[in-house]
Amino acid sequence: MSLSNSSLRSVALVGLLVVGVVCSFAFHAALTSMDITYTATAVQPGENPDRVARASSDVVDLDERLSGTPEAARRPVERAAVNGSFAGNVAPELSITLDDLEAPSYAVYDGQYYDWNLTASEETTYVRIEMVPVDAETVVANISSSYDGASPEVQTAVDSGSVAGWSVGKGVYRRGGTYYAVAPESDTALAERLLGGFVGFVLTPVGRGYIAVALGVLGLRYRGPLADRPLTVRRAIGVAALAVPVSLVGTLLFESGSASRFVTGPASATLVASGVVAGVLAHQRRWLALVGFTVLIAVLTVVAISIALGLVGVLLGGVMLFVGFGAGLVPFAYGAGFGRDRSTRSA
Numbered sequence: 001m002s003l004s005n006s007s008l009r010s011v012a013l014v015g016l017l018v019v020g021v022v023c024s025f026a027f028h029a030a031l032t033s034m035d036i037t038y039t040a041t042a043v044q045p046g047e048n049p050d051r052v053a054r055a056s057s058d059v060v061d062l063d064e065r066l067s068g069t070p071e072a073a074r075r076p077v078e079r080a081a082v083n084g085s086f087a088g089n090v091a092p093e094l095s096i097t098l099d100d101l102e103a104p105s106y107a108v109y110d111g112q113y114y115d116w117n118l119t120a121s122e123e124t125t126y127v128r129i130e131m132v133p134v135d136a137e138t139v140v141a142n143i144s145s146s147y148d149g150a151s152p153e154v155q156t157a158v159d160s161g162s163v164a165g166w167s168v169g170k171g172v173y174r175r176g177g178t179y180y181a182v183a184p185e186s187d188t189a190l191a192e193r194l195l196g197g198f199v200g201f202v203l204t205p206v207g208r209g210y211i212a213v214a215l216g217v218l219g220l221r222y223r224g225p226l227a228d229r230p231l232t233v234r235r236a237i238g239v240a241a242l243a244v245p246v247s248l249v250g251t252l253l254f255e256s257g258s259a260s261r262f263v264t265g266p267a268s269a270t271l272v273a274s275g276v277v278a279g280v281l282a283h284q285r286r287w288l289a290l291v292g293f294t295v296l297i298a299v300l301t302v303v304a305i306s307i308a309l310g311l312v313g314v315l316l317g318g319v320m321l322f323v324g325f326g327a328g329l330v331p332f333a334y335g336a337g338f339g340r341d342r343s344t345r346s347a
Contacts (some may be wrong), residue, residue, distance in 0.1 A: 006283075158182070205324075
């Protein structure tokens with residue numbers, strides 16, 4: 001093996017270590033940037049019904065929800081607003097738009113508040129809509145909460161006009177004779193923060209799995225005469241197992257909150273790092289062992305996450321299998337590249 005080729009292998013391992021470190025801080029970075037700006041705007045009953053609807057889950061803004069619906073498809077809602085009710089089959093576009101609107105108690109349509117009652121069939125496009133005009137004062141009074149009973153974050157928003165935080169409760173709050181609509185400054189920002197948090201949650205165990213593989217293989221490369229291909233199956237299993245202490249230390253130092261992270265993190269990171277074992281098995285053309293090992297690590301991952309999180313762990317475990325096997329292709333390549341031939345004895 002030429003020196004240049006050996007050096008390239010070292011560079012590849014250091015590169016994997018750097019990528020792993022960056023990814024391992026993804027969740028921590030996401031948490032530190034999760035704050036969202038909430039604004040508190042004084043509203044008078046009858047004014048700014050769209051702002052009230054945006055702040056309260058008890059009010060739906062039909063003008064905004066139906067803005068992309070064809071005029072012909074909107075007619076059942078228009079009839080309900082004029083006649084008080086509508087019952088019948090509606091266009092698929094309207095059925096989809098109304099799909100999640102059974103919970104709100106009130107609706108805003110053409111700037112007017114209505115008592116809102118929707119019953120929709122789960123199997124057909126049949127709906128029953130009831131819309132009875134109601135005065136704005138009644139609506140705002142019924143959906144508002146007292147300023148005194150609000151969280152400190154909400155009180156700060158009302159006092160100063162805005163507040164940055166993650167757990168600020170949006171809604172309509174009453175202070176003296178004034179109502180305040182508290183809502184995220186940007187719904188897009190809220191969605192972006194949620195997406196960023198999920199991506200960080202997923203990338204963190206990926207990074208820690210990469211760190212384990214890089215450190216493990218780097219350590220083995222400088223031991224024994226066959227340093228360029230140091231990985232036997234047994235050694236690869238030991239390298240993958242390093243993901244457990246790496247994850248535990250990372251969780252202890254950089255994360256807080258649920259103790260379940262001390263289970264889900266190591267389980268997910270080990271799944272990613274186990275790609276190195278699969279790579280060695282593939283290099284040695286041990287296909288049956290490769291299939292058996294893949295099934296085993298998948299089952300153990302889902303079981304561990306399910307024990308930690310309950311039923312939701314089954315769903316999250318499935319997501320992590322998808323992510324883990326995809327991200328595990330990188331350790332797989334390292335396992336195949338650094339795997340020792342089956343006929344070579346360990347040094």
